[in-house]
Amino acid sequence: xxxxxxxxxxxxxxxxxxxxxxxxxxxxxxxxxxxYYVLEMFPYPSGRIHMGHVRNYTMGDVVARFKRxxxxxxxxxxGWDAFGMPAENAAMERGxxxxxxxxxxxxxxxxxxxxxxxxxxxxxxxxxxxxxxYQRQQHLFLDFLEKGLVYRxxxxxxxxxxxxxxxxxxxxxxxxxxxxxxxxxxRELTQWFFRITDFSQDLLDSLDDLNDxxxxxxxxxKNWIGRxxxxxxxxxxxxxxxxxGHKDITVYTTRPDTLFGAxxxxxxxxxxxxxxxxxxxxxxxxxxxxxxxxxxxxxALETAEKKGIDTGVRVRHPFDPAWELPVYVANFVLxxxxxxxxxxxxxxxxxxxxFARKYGLSVVPVVMPAGADKDAFTVxxxxxxxxxxxxxxxxxxxxxxxxxxxxxxDRLEATMLFGxxxxxxxxxxxxxxxxxxxxxYWGCPIPVIHCDDCGVVPVPKKDLPVKxxxxxxxxxxxxxxxxxxxxxxxxxxxxxxxxxxxTDTMDTFVDSSWYFARFTAPKEDAPTDKAIVDRWLPxxxxxxxxxxxxxxxxYSRFFTRAMREAGHVGLKEPFKGLFxxxxxxxxxxxxxxxxxxWVPPAEVRFEETDGKRRAFHITTGEELVIGSIEKMSKSKxxxxxxxxxxxxxxxxxxxxxxxxxxxxDRDIIWSEAGVEGSFRFVQRVWRLISEAxxxxxxxxxxxxxxxxxxxxxxxxxxxxxxxEGDFEKLAFNKAVARVYELVNTLxxxxxxxxxxxxDATTVGAVKDAVMILIGIIAPMMPHLAEESARLIGHxxxxxxxxxxxxxxxLVAENEVTMPVQVNGKxxxxxxxARDADQTAVEEAALALEAVKSVxxxxxxxxxxxxxxxxVNVVI
RNA sequence: GGCCGCUUGCCGAAAUUGGUAGACGGAAGGCACUUAAAAUGCCUCGGGCUUUGCCCGUGCGGGUUCGAUUCCCGCAGCGGCCACCA
Numbered sequence: 001x002x003x004x005x006x007x008x009x010x011x012x013x014x015x016x017x018x019x020x021x022x023x024x025x026x027x028x029x030x031x032x033x034x035x036y037y038v039l040e041m042f043p044y045p046s047g048r049i050h051m052g053h054v055r056n057y058t059m060g061d062v063v064a065r066f067k068r069x070x071x072x073x074x075x076x077x078x079g080w081d082a083f084g085m086p087a088e089n090a091a092m093e094r095g096x097x098x099x100x101x102x103x104x105x106x107x108x109x110x111x112x113x114x115x116x117x118x119x120x121x122x123x124x125x126x127x128x129x130x131x132x133x134y135q136r137q138q139h140l141f142l143d144f145l146e147k148g149l150v151y152r153x154x155x156x157x158x159x160x161x162x163x164x165x166x167x168x169x170x171x172x173x174x175x176x177x178x179x180x181x182x183x184x185x186x187r188e189l190t191q192w193f194f195r196i197t198d199f200s201q202d203l204l205d206s207l208d209d210l211n212d213x214x215x216x217x218x219x220x221x222k223n224w225i226g227r228x229x230x231x232x233x234x235x236x237x238x239x240x241x242x243x244x245g246h247k248d249i250t251v252y253t254t255r256p257d258t259l260f261g262a263x264x265x266x267x268x269x270x271x272x273x274x275x276x277x278x279x280x281x282x283x284x285x286x287x288x289x290x291x292x293x294x295x296x297x298x299x300a301l302e303t304a305e306k307k308g309i310d311t312g313v314r315v316r317h318p319f320d321p322a323w324e325l326p327v328y329v330a331n332f333v334l335x336x337x338x339x340x341x342x343x344x345x346x347x348x349x350x351x352x353x354x355f356a357r358k359y360g361l362s363v364v365p366v367v368m369p370a371g372a373d374k375d376a377f378t379v380x381x382x383x384x385x386x387x388x389x390x391x392x393x394x395x396x397x398x399x400x401x402x403x404x405x406x407x408x409x410d411r412l413e414a415t416m417l418f419g420x421x422x423x424x425x426x427x428x429x430x431x432x433x434x435x436x437x438x439x440x441y442w443g444c445p446i447p448v449i450h451c452d453d454c455g456v457v458p459v460p461k462k463d464l465p466v467k468x469x470x471x472x473x474x475x476x477x478x479x480x481x482x483x484x485x486x487x488x489x490x491x492x493x494x495x496x497x498x499x500x501x502x503t504d505t506m507d508t509f510v511d512s513s514w515y516f517a518r519f520t521a522p523k524e525d526a527p528t529d530k531a532i533v534d535r536w537l538p539x540x541x542x543x544x545x546x547x548x549x550x551x552x553x554x555y556s557r558f559f560t561r562a563m564r565e566a567g568h569v570g571l572k573e574p575f576k577g578l579f580x581x582x583x584x585x586x587x588x589x590x591x592x593x594x595x596x597x598w599v600p601p602a603e604v605r606f607e608e609t610d611g612k613r614r615a616f617h618i619t620t621g622e623e624l625v626i627g628s629i630e631k632m633s634k635s636k637x638x639x640x641x642x643x644x645x646x647x648x649x650x651x652x653x654x655x656x657x658x659x660x661x662x663x664x665d666r667d668i669i670w671s672e673a674g675v676e677g678s679f680r681f682v683q684r685v686w687r688l689i690s691e692a693x694x695x696x697x698x699x700x701x702x703x704x705x706x707x708x709x710x711x712x713x714x715x716x717x718x719x720x721x722x723x724e725g726d727f728e729k730l731a732f733n734k735a736v737a738r739v740y741e742l743v744n745t746l747x748x749x750x751x752x753x754x755x756x757x758x759d760a761t762t763v764g765a766v767k768d769a770v771m772i773l774i775g776i777i778a779p780m781m782p783h784l785a786e787e788s789a790r791l792i793g794h795x796x797x798x799x800x801x802x803x804x805x806x807x808x809x810l811v812a813e814n815e816v817t818m819p820v821q822v823n824g825k826x827x828x829x830x831x832x833a834r835d836a837d838q839t840a841v842e843e844a845a846l847a848l849e850a851v852k853s854v855x856x857x858x859x860x861x862x863x864x865x866x867x868x869x870x871v872n873v874v875i
Numbered sequence: 876g877g878c879c880g881c882u883u884g885c886c887g888a889a890a891u892u893g894g895u896a897g898a899c900g901g902a903a904g905g906c907a908c909u910u911a912a913a914a915u916g917c918c919u920c921g922g923g924c925u926u927u928g929c930c931c932g933u934g935c936g937g938g939u940u941c942g943a944u945u946c947c948c949g950c951a952g953c954g955g956c957c958a959c960c961a
Contacts, residue, residue, distance in 0.1 A: 005914090219879065220956055228960075253961060266961090306959080332959040342961045350876075351959060430960055549956080661887045661900060674887080677901055680914095687915090737889070737899035744899090819895040824942045826895050864941055870894040874941045 006686035008650025012783045016117055024799045025119045027075040029520065029532050036072035037536055038064040039516055041544030041552070042079045045105035045127070046086060049112045050632055051584040051658075051670060052545070054642045058655045058780075059581055059664055059732065060543045061118045065779035066727045068119070069803035075536060077519040078113065078120045080106050080127035083134075083443045084508045091442075091474040098442040099470070102129055112643060117651045117782055119799065124522045128511035133518065134444040135465030136527040137510065141447055142458050143566035149195045152456065155435060159187040164478035165439045186292055191437040192446060192504065196558045200225055200429040202572070203557055212577035214665070217549040224550050226430025230254035231409050232339065233423040235265060235315040238324050243313040244276040247418060249327065252338030252428060256412070257404035260393035261345040261366035263356055265315055266308060266330035268340040274329045277311050284309055284329060291331045306355040307331045318412055318422060319394070330355065338428055347379040357381075366393050367401060434555065436507040439479045441472055443505030451492035451499035460493050466501070479503055512552055513559035516542075516574055528568045537569060538576040541730075546580040553578070579730055582667040586638040588627035589615055598637035599624055602644070632670070640670055652781035653679045659732035659780055681740070682784055685777070688747060689770060689788045691754040695763060697793040701771055702764030703807055709765035715745045716769035717810040723776045724803075735776070742773055767792070775804040820845045821872040822854045830871060838865050845871045 019025065040060040043053055064076040080102075087098035094101075106127060113120070126133050144150045158167040162182040166189065196203075204225045207218045233256065234248040249265060267274050269291035278285035287309040308328035317323035325343075332351055333342055346356035346363040356363055367388040368377040374391050387401040396404045412423035437446070445466040447459040459466055469487040472480035481487060481503040492499035514527070520536040521529035537560075544552075553575070560574040589604050591597040603618045615624040632639045645654045657678035662668045689696075703713035719742040726735035749766050752758040758766065770792065778785035778798045785798045794801070813834055818841075820828040828850035832841060842863045845851060855875060864872040 216879070216955085223878065223957060226957090226960065230961080251961080255961080330959095332961095334960065337960045339961095344961085349961070351961085428960080430957095546955085663888080666887095668887080671887085671901080674901060681900090683914090733888075734899090740899050817895095821895085821942070824894095824940095829895080862941065864894095866894060870942085872894080872941050 004690075006683055006690075006784070006787070008652060008682075008783065011787045012115070012117060012651050015783045015786045016114065018786075018797065019119070019799055022797070022800075024797065025076065026121050026123050027073065027077075029075075029536065031073040033071060033073040035075065035536055036067040036541075037075045037520075037539045038067065038541050039077065039519070039539045039543070041542070041548060042081050042512070042515060043109065044081045044084060044086070045102055045109055046634075047105045047108060049109050049642055050639055051642060052632065053113075054116065054654060055584055055658045055664075055668075056543060056545070056581055057113065057116065057118055058658045059579070059730065060541075061116075061120075061655075061782075062659065062727065062732060062779040063541050063543075063730065064119050065782060065799070066803070068799070069775070069778065069801065071802065074119075075124075075519070076118075076120055077124040077522075078118075078122065079125055079515060079519065080109075080129075081508070081512050081515075082106065082127035082129040083505075083511055085440070085442070087442045088440065088474065095474075097470070097472075099129065099468075102127070102442075115646055115651060116642075116655065119782070124519050126515075126518070126522055128444075128508075128515065129442070131465050131467055133515075134511070136518065137444050137506070137514070138447040138459070138464050138466060139461060140514065140527050140563065140566065140568070141506070142461060142464075143568070144194065144562055145448075145458055147562070147565050149198065149562050149565065151193055151195065152190055153193060154188050155191050155193075156186050157189050157191070157435075159185045159189075161185055162477065166437070189437075191435050192506075193433040193435050194558065194562070196434045196555075197429060197431055199558055199561050200227070200431050201427075202561065203431075203554065206557075206573060210573065210575075210578070213575075214578065214580055217546070217553065217578060217580060220549045221554055224431065224554065228254050228428050228430075230338075230426060230428060231256040231412070231423050232426040233318065233343075233412060234417055235318065235325075235343070236321075236417060238314040238316050239312075242311070243273065243327075244280070246273050246276070246313075249273060249313075249315060249341050250339045251341045251343050252426065253343060255345065255348060255405070256408040256423075257390065257393075257396065257399075257401050258345040258348045258366050259318065259343070259408055260396065261347045261364050262317065262325060262343045263346055263361040263363070264325055264344045264359075265327045266333050266342050266344055266355070267311075267327065268333040268335040269329055269331070270335035271329070271333075271340045273313070273327075273341075274311070277313070277329075281311075284311060287329060291329070306351060306358060308355060308359065310359075318415070326361075328355075328359075336432065337430070346383065348383055348385060350383045350385070353379070353381075353383040364392050366391060366396075370400075434507075434558070436510055437504040438507055439482075439503075440505050441468070441474075441480045443508060444511060445481075446502045446504050446506060448502045449490055449492060449499045450502065451494060451497065453497060454492055454494040454499075457492055457494050457499070463493070481505075509551060509555050510559075513555045514563065516556070517560070517563065517569060526568070528563070530568065530570070533568070534570040537571055538574050541577040541579065542575040543579045543581060545583065549580065579665070581664050582662070583631045584670055585630055585667050586632050586640065586670045588630055588636045588638045589624045590627055591617075591622065591624060600637045601640055640672075645675060649675055649679045650682070650783070652784045653682050656682065656736065656781050660736045661733055664730055664732055681743075682781065685743060685773075685784065686788065688743070688750045689774075690791055692750045692766070692770075693791045695753045695756065695758075696767045696770060697791075699760075699763045699767045701768040702761070703768045703810060704761055704765035705809065707761060709749075709762040712746065712749050712762070712765045712769050713807075714810050715742060716772045717806040720772050720776060720804055720806045721811050724806075727779065732780070736780070739773070739777060739780075742769075746770070746773065772804050774798065775801070816868045818868065819870055820848060820851055821870065822851060823874060824872060827851055827854050834868060838867075841865050841867075841871060845873065 038060055040056050064074050068074045082102050087102050090096060090101045091098045160167050160182055204222060204227055207221055210218060230253050232250060232252055234250050236248050237243045237246055269288035274288055278288050308330035311327050311329060313327040314324040315327060344352035344355060346353040347365040348367055363379055365377055365379045367384055368391050369388045390396040390399045390404045396407060409425055413421050415422040445468060447466045449457045449459060451457050469484055472484060474480060488501040488503055490499055490501050516539050517528050517533050517537060521532045556574050560569060561572045563569045564572055586601060589599045599617060604615050604624060605618050615626050617624060630636055630638060657675045660678060704710050719738050722738050723735045746769055753763055753766050774785050774789050789798050815831055816834050817829055817831045819826045820830050828848045830845055832844055842865060858875045860873045860875050862874040
């Protein structure tokens with residue numbers, strides 16, 4: 001038979017149409033079968049999908065199709081994380097409305113996702129910029145406000161004086177705004193905050209139960225929440241005049257054990273005491289100003305010198321009223337952690353040590369390594385920060401660090417200062433409340449109104465949505481909502497007088513903090529349908545990039561808890577299983593002069609001279625600089641458009657390649673050569689099956705239990721079992737390898753069937769094996785699976801065909817082949833009955849010629865037999 | 876600076892986490908088919924040697940064990956997250 005090539009351009013759209021027509025992937029939430037919710041992190045509609053999306057959504061699709069075949073009622077939705085800065089930038093640069101730009105991008109990207117053949121339920125699609133979505137988000141905001149989970153406070157922000165907007169920390173590069181390049185200022189602004197810190201302990205504790213999350217992500221969240229146990233401790237001021245009337249200073253410490261090593265107190269430039277002193281001291285005031293200016297820049301902190309200024313205030317040591325210590329304002333003390341004041345123990349903290357050396361303060365070692373010589377132990381330029389044994393610490397001497405902590409805490413909790421205990425044990429968290437105010441147009445409006453008489457008034461729910469106005473201009477910097485002629489003017493819902501709308505919008509991370517819940521009932525009038533959301537959450541398998549390991553996932557965990565308090569869901573952990581897939585990376589290419597002039601890979605050709613790989617521009621011929629391998633990004637132009645790949649090889653090839661070779665959580669370097677390998681495999685499978693199709697069509701599927709065809713059936717059923725395990729563990733690269741192996745095994749039998757040289761038993765076994773093969777490739781290469789199945793007479797869609805069932809008898813081994821070692825070196829192989837007992841194995845092993853010749857008559861000292869594994873003869 | 880992870884052929888990787896190291900794929904080389912090319916099929920493919928076979932080999936140095944890619948200690952290189960967090 002003449003074998004034609006498989007043509008994905010013809011086959012793929014055909015099957016996609018059929019799936020659509022039968023609504024195979026639409027989820028009926030009331031279907032009684034067990035549910036399975038698969039979700040990939042929804043994309044920002046930047047305009048085109050990239051290889052990272054292809055990888056992410058392919059993995060999710062394999063899981064969705066596999067679980068569907070396994071009999072689960074699967075939900076696999078898709079939507080758009082559609083608010084954000086790029087749309088406003090486009091508006092500023094090209095004069096298009098952010099909404100128009102965004103929806104246009106969504107259309108383009110949706111078309112790209114469709115040709116990938118993903119098993120998505122598009123009937124649940126929404127964008128976060130749809131008023132139908134953000135209206136419910138405003139509803140949630142009002143509920144949170146009522147529950148006390150939202151509040152306003154003054155806070156310091158990075159202010160870009162050119163763009164007139166607040167910048168996130170990540171948008172400040174070397175102290176300058178990332179767009180304008182202007183020096184960023186610190187400003188005090190009144191902002192809205194979510195009370196995520198209410199849940200600090202619970203968010204931390206619950207991490208232990210998230211067993212299906214990567215350990216790495218749990219650890220990152222744990223560190224981010226940053227719990228520490230310490231002591232809040234008051235120091236009595238010795239000279240109240242100098243301290244402008246302050247009686248005491250409260251510090252937070254995790255090392256009360258080192259109290260006898262203290263040589264100074266340091267307070268933040270924003271500490272109330274520092275502010276009071278600054279009012280009358282120009283020197284202190286100037287120093288505080290300097291601290292505030294330098295405080296932000298990230299990289300600068302690395303090299304920043306520890307600086308301080310003596311305030312003149314003196315405090316008494318808690319255990320020795322005669323011992324007075326100086327109080328400094330220091331540039332390294334943060335106002336928003338602990339109490340904004342510390343005591344410095346130079347011998348036990350590197351920073352304190354640097355500071356003490358600079359200002360000539362005493363350095364008394366108080367902790368030494370266990371077993372060290374007390375008299376010989378000194379502290380030079382390196383502080384001793386580990387646990388150890390107390391020295392030079394009066395009643396603490398000889399105690400361990402841990403015991404000393406307890407002793408100091410117990411004593412000071414029992415000591416009274418001005419009528420209250422001098423210290424109390426305190427748990428501190430690094431986690432801060434979540435500031436969500438953005439001075440931006442393209443975001444969800446915060447639904448409150450400011451009235452001169454009534455203050456901050458929530459928008460009544462009946463007045464929702466607070467819609468973004470369409471007629472806005474981007475010709476000037478700043479927030480277009482602020483200068484809109486009418487939008488912000490509104491009557492106070494309380495008193496009816498003229499009032500103003502809040503013009504800040506919400507951080508886009510808010511939008512993505514509950515979309516997974518909305519997908520379960522996307523048309524519901526309330527934010528969720530309680531019965532449905534409680535049945536469908538948590539998401540069973542969530543898949544996305546590691547870059548969201550902290551913020552998005554933590555915010556979503558908080559939001560679910562907040563929604564539970566407001567009665568919208570009944571659980572607190574939104575994602576049962578989490579998988580973080582690796583990035584798709586690629587070399588970068590740049591024109592030699594002006595290294596930032598990037599060239600896309602599609603315009604590069606390569607030559608090899610003297611073993612050195614050189615890159616040239618495809619049209620101009622100029623030599624290019626081959627740069628580092630980086631995440632595919634628009635700015636570096638090192639992107640490969642998925643459309644090109646899918647256009648030339650088809651969706652199945654692109655999908656299969658994405659799953660091949662590398663473990664899914666590892667970064668992959670994109671290579672065109674690898675795609676060709678996957679394409680060859682697609683063609684090979686097609687050719688082998690189509691050549692044997694006529695014979696297989698009329699045959700009945702029958703695994704062989706004995707005879708020459710037995711090995712065919714065993715190979716197929718063993719592969720089936722193994723691939724099931726691989727898919728459950730998302731080990732797609734292993735599944736791919738096993739599929740290759742199975743096809744290698746089936747190649748010869750299939751050719752025999754095609755040539756009519758196979759007996760009836762073999763044809764039956766081959767048909768059974770081929771149906772298994774099609775079944776296991778269906779989640780990965782769904783179009784090829786449909787096409788092949790139809791070819792051999794399978795007349796239902798593979799998308800609706802249950803997962804094949806392996807025959808335990810064919811998977812079990814009757815005989816095992818074990819290596820036989822002598823003194824740990826392999827000398828022979830032994831094939832023996834699976835259930836052979838120890839003595840039988842020992843005897844058989846010693847009877848082997850190869851073993852006998854190595855032993856050379858020597859008596860074995862010991863024979864180790866690990867059943868079904870290995871034999872080791874020790875002489 | 877703190878915490879965490881990784882290191883296996885030319886390359887991506889596998890090894891049932893203490894039991895035959897390198898499955899499977901890619902690249903490369905050879906052969907067959909062909910007028911030729913493509914496509915396809917077959918073979919070789921960690922290093923070395925005195926090549927029926929033997930020795931070495933999982934970043935480096937030690938250790939535990941009958942047996943270590945896997946466990947322990949130390950070192951080096953690469954990467955990630957957090958970063959003046961008291």
